[in-house]
Amino acid sequence: MTREVSDLPDLHPGVSRDAATPRDSLIVSLLPVLVFAAILGGWEAWVRLAQVKRYLLPPPSAVVIALVEEPMRYIDAAVTSLSAAIGGLLFATVGAFALGVVMAHSRALERALYPPALLLKVMPIVAVYPLFLIWFGFGIWPRVLIAALITFFPVLVNTVIGLRSIDPAAHDFLRALHASRSQIFWRLRLPSSLPYLFAALRICVPLSLVGAVVAEFLSGASGMGQLILVANGDFDTPALFGAVIVLAGLGVSLTVGVSYVERRVLDWHDSYRGT
Amino acid sequence: MALTDTSPLIAPDADAGEAAVPAIDVRALSHRYASTAGEVVALEGADLRVEAGEFVSIVGPSGCGKTTLLRAVAGLLAATGGEVRVLGGAPEQAQREHAIGLVTQDPGLLPWRSVEANVRLPLEVTGATADVPALLERVGIARFARYRPGQLSGGMRQRVALARALAHRPRLLLMDEPFGALDELSREDLRLELLALWERERIAVLFVTHAIHEAVLLSDRVVVMSGSPGRIVADIAIDLPRPRTDALTSTPRFVALAAEVRGALRSGAGSAGARS
Ligand SMILES: Nc1ncnc2c1ncn2[C@@H]1O[C@H](COP(=O)(O)OP(=O)(O)O)[C@@H](O)[C@H]1O
Numbered sequence: 274m275t276r277e278v279s280d281l282p283d284l285h286p287g288v289s290r291d292a293a294t295p296r297d298s299l300i301v302s303l304l305p306v307l308v309f310a311a312i313l314g315g316w317e318a319w320v321r322l323a324q325v326k327r328y329l330l331p332p333p334s335a336v337v338i339a340l341v342e343e344p345m346r347y348i349d350a351a352v353t354s355l356s357a358a359i360g361g362l363l364f365a366t367v368g369a370f371a372l373g374v375v376m377a378h379s380r381a382l383e384r385a386l387y388p389p390a391l392l393l394k395v396m397p398i399v400a401v402y403p404l405f406l407i408w409f410g411f412g413i414w415p416r417v418l419i420a421a422l423i424t425f426f427p428v429l430v431n432t433v434i435g436l437r438s439i440d441p442a443a444h445d446f447l448r449a450l451h452a453s454r455s456q457i458f459w460r461l462r463l464p465s466s467l468p469y470l471f472a473a474l475r476i477c478v479p480l481s482l483v484g485a486v487v488a489e490f491l492s493g494a495s496g497m498g499q500l501i502l503v504a505n506g507d508f509d510t511p512a513l514f515g516a517v518i519v520l521a522g523l524g525v526s527l528t529v530g531v532s533y534v535e536r537r538v539l540d541w542h543d544s545y546r547g548t
Numbered sequence: 549m550a551l552t553d554t555s556p557l558i559a560p561d562a563d564a565g566e567a568a569v570p571a572i573d574v575r576a577l578s579h580r581y582a583s584t585a586g587e588v589v590a591l592e593g594a595d596l597r598v599e600a601g602e603f604v605s606i607v608g609p610s611g612c613g614k615t616t617l618l619r620a621v622a623g624l625l626a627a628t629g630g631e632v633r634v635l636g637g638a639p640e641q642a643q644r645e646h647a648i649g650l651v652t653q654d655p656g657l658l659p660w661r662s663v664e665a666n667v668r669l670p671l672e673v674t675g676a677t678a679d680v681p682a683l684l685e686r687v688g689i690a691r692f693a694r695y696r697p698g699q700l701s702g703g704m705r706q707r708v709a710l711a712r713a714l715a716h717r718p719r720l721l722l723m724d725e726p727f728g729a730l731d732e733l734s735r736e737d738l739r740l741e742l743l744a745l746w747e748r749e750r751i752a753v754l755f756v757t758h759a760i761h762e763a764v765l766l767s768d769r770v771v772v773m774s775g776s777p778g779r780i781v782a783d784i785a786i787d788l789p790r791p792r793t794d795a796l797t798s799t800p801r802f803v804a805l806a807a808e809v810r811g812a813l814r815s816g817a818g819s820a821g822a823r824s
């Protein structure tokens with residue numbers, strides 16, 4: 274079962290990708306790299322020739338130099354932000370999934386629990402973060418909570434939908450056998466919900482990073498947020514670009530990680546079945 | 549395929565004292581669905597009796613209440629009027645005794661499980677035991693034991709659904725247009741395999757189909773329904789000898805019976821003003 278790793282939408286739905294010869298497909302896969310190189314080259318040339326001020330727009334080479342000159346500055350910050358983001362995502366996933374199981378259990382419970390859950394979603398994190406700082410101090414916990422808060426709702430909604438999206442024919446078969454609620458839960462509902470859970474996780478990975486970085490930004494706590502804050506104060510634009518690149522890299526690697534687990538767990542699912 | 553193996557797969561426990569208890573006894577069954585567009589009378593005053601070990605088909609146009617009737621028998625739907633008895637008790641009692649096997653047009657297999665694990669599902673739920681490899685062999689899917697349902701053709705999936713419905717040794721098999729979504733060749737194969745399987749097991753079967761030919765070939769009795777409101781308009785005994793084979797379909801008696809079923813369908817449809 275070979276398949277494309279790309280999550281990009283197919284821009285040419287009428288054109289079969291399978292029809293391409295190996296040489297064509299090599300060119301096709303090299304094309305984005307070439308385009309990227311052309312953009313960077315053009316950027317570098319323009320900044321140098323037009324003598325654009327470095328604090329306005331540094332050349333790509335300056336960004337690379339900033340990154341390799343002080344690698345630990347970026348790595349430390351990235352590890353801190355990543356810990357808060359992943360920690361928040363884990364807490365949110367466990368908590369939201371548990372609450373989703375309760376809410377999927379009955380419509381009455383769903384109606385009772387939905388308003389407070391919605392409140393969590395609409396709560397502006399910028400406003401509640403100072404409270405978290407007062408309650409939990411300046412350690413990593415307030416940041417973990419912000420990342421959890423921002424990712425809780427998408428996981429909850431998808432869990433409830435997923436647990437309800439069972440195949441009615443399979444449900445009928447189990448009911449005709451007098452299967453218990455827990456048998457139906459473990460054998461049918463839980464596996465049926467996993468594609469929805471992973472869809473939520475893919476949405477939540479970038480959200481959790483944004484949550485962590487915004488929290489660091491607000492409190493000046495260590496991490497990518499603080500790095501950006503300091504670089505901004507120094508008009509150190511190459512470092513700002515470096516931070517953007519590092520954050521993008523974190524987002525991409527987390528997404529790839531989730532996709533990897535998803536492909537292993539959901540190898541039975543329509544969207545992953547080999548053709 | 550191991551159709552030559554004659555040992556019954558299902559324990560013949562439906563003997564002696566139980567012989568008198570009908571597998572299905574439906575009296576004056578009515579059902580109304582309340583929908584946003586108003587009430588739909590899906591069934592009105594249906595009487596149906598299926599003896600232990602009897603194969604009964606229901607034919608009728610789309611929307612005449614066949615699925616509603618079958619679901620009421622399976623205990624999946626509480627009908628709004630009338631009485632349903634399954635194996636002498638309420639449908640829920642039959643469920644509790646794990647006496648029902650269900651096959652529907654959409655097989656409802658679990659896509660994350662292999663064929664074999666799908667067939668084991670009723671064993672996990674009921675605690676029953678079965679020789680699963682032999683069962684897979686019997687319905688012609690032993691080769692595909694490790695495949696996932698998504699890797700199989702529609703015909704193979706229905707074989708899996710059939711094996712799954714038989715695994716826990718039900719005494720009543722309910723089939724709702726099980727071959728409805730298949731191409732004609734797979735349909736023919738499955739029909740003959742079901743025939744061979746049933747002639748060995750002899751459990752009670754209620755079989756819903758659109759195909760007159762199929763109903764006559766398989767059944768001891770064909771019940772004809774008509775729609776709006778859904779009711780039973782004819783009950784035709786199929787006195788063809790068993791074991792039956794496809795060759796039977798060209799005999800005058802078969803042709804006459806098929807014509808009789810078709811006639812009942814048409815007159816029922818004529819009075820109701822609806823046909824599929
Ligand atoms: N859940 C439902 N809600 C409302 N009406 C329904 C529902 N299920 C079936 N019906 C209606 O009841 C009638 C009988 O349906 P059904 O038993 O599925 O017929 P059949 O299986 O013979 O095609 C149809 O008119 C159908 O539209």
Ligand SMILES: [Mg+2]
Binds near residue numbers: 615724
């Ligand atoms: Mg139907």
